[in-house]
Amino acid sequence: RKEVEQDPGPFNVPEGATVAFNCTYSNSASQSFFWYRQDCRKEPKLLMSVYSSGNEDGRFTAQLNRASQYISLLIRDSKLSDSATYLCVVAPQAGTALIFGKGTTLSVSS
Amino acid sequence: DGGITQSPKYLFRKEGQNVTLSCEQNLNHDAMYWYRQDPGQGLRLIYYSQIVNDFQKGDIAEGYSVSREKKESFPLTVTSAQKNPTAFYLCASSKWTGGRSGANVLTFGAGSRLTVL
Numbered sequence: 001r002k003e004v005e006q007d008p009g010p011f012n013v014p015e016g017a018t019v020a021f022n023c024t025y026s027n028s029a030s031q032s033f034f035w036y037r038q039d040c041r042k043e044p045k046l047l048m049s050v051y052s053s054g055n056e057d058g059r060f061t062a063q064l065n066r067a068s069q070y071i072s073l074l075i076r077d078s079k080l081s082d083s084a085t086y087l088c089v090v091a092p093q094a095g096t097a098l099i100f101g102k103g104t105t106l107s108v109s110s
Numbered sequence: 111d112g113g114i115t116q117s118p119k120y121l122f123r124k125e126g127q128n129v130t131l132s133c134e135q136n137l138n139h140d141a142m143y144w145y146r147q148d149p150g151q152g153l154r155l156i157y158y159s160q161i162v163n164d165f166q167k168g169d170i171a172e173g174y175s176v177s178r179e180k181k182e183s184f185p186l187t188v189t190s191a192q193k194n195p196t197a198f199y200l201c202a203s204s205k206w207t208g209g210r211s212g213a214n215v216l217t218f219g220a221g222s223r224l225t226v227l
Contacts, residue, residue: 008150032214043200043218044153087152091214097143097168098214102152 004101023071023088032091078108112137116219133201142184147198
């Protein structure tokens with residue numbers, strides 16, 4: 001089993017749609033979880049950290065399910081500018097280097 | 111403004127040549143990292159450094175070398191031993207949590223795109 005797995009997509013949705021991405025991780029002792037966004041041919045940028053209690057930032061909601069070892073990202077009211085690749089990122093233990101999933105590509109169309 | 115600067119942005123290399131990619135940060139971060147990204151692939155860790163004069167191999171260190179003589183700088187050399195060096199190279203930095211729980215949020219440079227001719 002790969003350490004961090006994501007559905008590569010692409011997810012093609014119209015503006016205004018709600019879309020959800022899931023990510024699974026193999027190390028049950030993993031400590032920290034993040035979603036990064038990467039635009040085409042650009043560097044990844046932190047979108048949001050993922051906390052056990054779940055967290056929301058505007059149209060974006062992240063959830064963590066430790067029992068099932070998966071992380072989700074929900075995007076509501078999709079905008080054209082949301083088109084990007086979303087990377088699921090996991091820290092296997094505190095203070096270690098992060099492990100990146102291959103990313104899920106989202107394309108929002110008008 | 112604080113950030114990470116990578117240079118050059120684009121680099122072409124002939125087979126058999128070594129090349130060095132520069133990475134400088136002024137964020138006062140302790141840890142620095144080098145990742146490689148191939149089309150359709152996730153980021154793979156090449157090397158990372160938690161402190162000056164110390165660094166550790168990542169998952170794909172073969173054919174690469176690094177140095178960390180200054181806190182601000184973490185150059186990567188792609189040697190002729192790297193058989194398939196054409197890729198997008200990303201440098202990143204973070205505060206090092208020293209083993210405490212907490213986020214290792216990475217800040218990335220804009221990347222260096224290396225092409226072997």
